[in-house]
Amino acid sequence: MSITDEQMIDHAPENARQMLTGDGEAATRPAIVPFKIRDIEINPPLILSPMAGVTDVAFRCLLKRCGGIGLTVSEFISVEGLTRNNPKSKRQMRFHDYERPFAVQIFGGQWERMRMAAEMAEEVGADILDINCGCPAPKVVKHGGGSGLLRDLTRLEKILTEIKKAITIPLTIKIRAGFYDNHINAVETARLAEACGVEHIALHGRTKEQGYKGRADWDLVRQIKEVVKVPVSGSGDVTTVEEAFARWRETKCDGVLIGRGAMANPWVFRQIEDAIAGRAPYEPTLEDKRNVLLEYFDLLRADMPEFAALGRMKQLAGQFTRGLAGGSRFRQVIYHSHAVDEILARIEEYFETIAAGRTYLGEEGEACTEEDAPVLDSCEVVAT
Numbered sequence: 001m002s003i004t005d006e007q008m009i010d011h012a013p014e015n016a017r018q019m020l021t022g023d024g025e026a027a028t029r030p031a032i033v034p035f036k037i038r039d040i041e042i043n044p045p046l047i048l049s050p051m052a053g054v055t056d057v058a059f060r061c062l063l064k065r066c067g068g069i070g071l072t073v074s075e076f077i078s079v080e081g082l083t084r085n086n087p088k089s090k091r092q093m094r095f096h097d098y099e100r101p102f103a104v105q106i107f108g109g110q111w112e113r114m115r116m117a118a119e120m121a122e123e124v125g126a127d128i129l130d131i132n133c134g135c136p137a138p139k140v141v142k143h144g145g146g147s148g149l150l151r152d153l154t155r156l157e158k159i160l161t162e163i164k165k166a167i168t169i170p171l172t173i174k175i176r177a178g179f180y181d182n183h184i185n186a187v188e189t190a191r192l193a194e195a196c197g198v199e200h201i202a203l204h205g206r207t208k209e210q211g212y213k214g215r216a217d218w219d220l221v222r223q224i225k226e227v228v229k230v231p232v233s234g235s236g237d238v239t240t241v242e243e244a245f246a247r248w249r250e251t252k253c254d255g256v257l258i259g260r261g262a263m264a265n266p267w268v269f270r271q272i273e274d275a276i277a278g279r280a281p282y283e284p285t286l287e288d289k290r291n292v293l294l295e296y297f298d299l300l301r302a303d304m305p306e307f308a309a310l311g312r313m314k315q316l317a318g319q320f321t322r323g324l325a326g327g328s329r330f331r332q333v334i335y336h337s338h339a340v341d342e343i344l345a346r347i348e349e350y351f352e353t354i355a356a357g358r359t360y361l362g363e364e365g366e367a368c369t370e371e372d373a374p375v376l377d378s379c380e381v382v383a384t
Helices: 005-011 014-021 024-028 057-066 087-091 111-123 146-151 153-166 186-195 219-227 241-251 260-264 268-276 286-303 306-320 327-335 340-355
Strands: 035-037 040-042 046-048 072-078 102-107 128-133 171-178 201-207 232-235 255-258
Touching (some): 111 153, 128 146, 128 153, 146 171, 153 171, 186 201, 286 306, 306 327, 306 340, 327 340
Parallel strands (some): 128 171, 232 255
16 A cells, blocks of 8 residues: 555644644654555554564564564575475464564575465464565575575566465565666566565665675665555664654655664664654663563573573674673673573673663673674574
């Protein structure tokens, strides 16, 4: 469902109308309204972007509880593993009802297995089936999957056509600007996808060659929005309320996807939703930040073996504590913790120290700011 500027104004609250029409200082922000993928309302129009090795059921549940997400999406799942009964791939499709609307995203290069996997996703109760045409990881691309499909549109057309015939739930797609830096074909790909029956298009404005370097080209989102009738959403570099509103204003897109930004700030969706509704964006307290780490650890431990839970916990703690006082030293301490009780003790110690206004020195009694959390890509871990 495409929404005109007039409809946006008519359905927006008064303060949001001011953001769109230009009355006062609020004119810098557009009015934002929900959109639909067929009959599924995406409200608020914010999507948790799928990230391999990150957006598993525990992380999605944590973010959903923090608020503001209109659509959750699984990790991207290998159809080769899924259709060969790989336990890991099948586990990746698990979700809770309170995550709905929920999309399963799959990747692969063979239409037969893509079709089989799409049918499996519908059978487990997914609301939407999403096709990954964006992952730049070499081990995905070399088999024709992910962004590899952007250089073989004939193959992509066959995949989309066959899946569309096989499922009744909405079919959506996530693409990149193109495969090569010198051949941007996002608009062509979007048109093809719409012709094949795709009902929502998400664009990450970088090429496969670009990977995650540089800035995402959101003007391509605007260009796609102007030539297709299905909803269009954009992805890339949105980490704040201001960035989200700027992208809506510049592109008139229907939705915004956020991935890595949600690891550093689990409340970013809620903050954007607050701004859409005209409320002051939620500002988490130090206690909120402590509690969200502990809650995530509980969710992990309930879902996976202890060793795996420890690894995921360290991953989020590394991203989440960027910018916090003593965060670098805390990350070092967490990375070198090897037991549940040890990590819990380190979390309590850290937050008690900075709450008291003291410098966090860690176990060794000396400050350190050199080590930092690694920057993760959404294809950092690839399902097999």
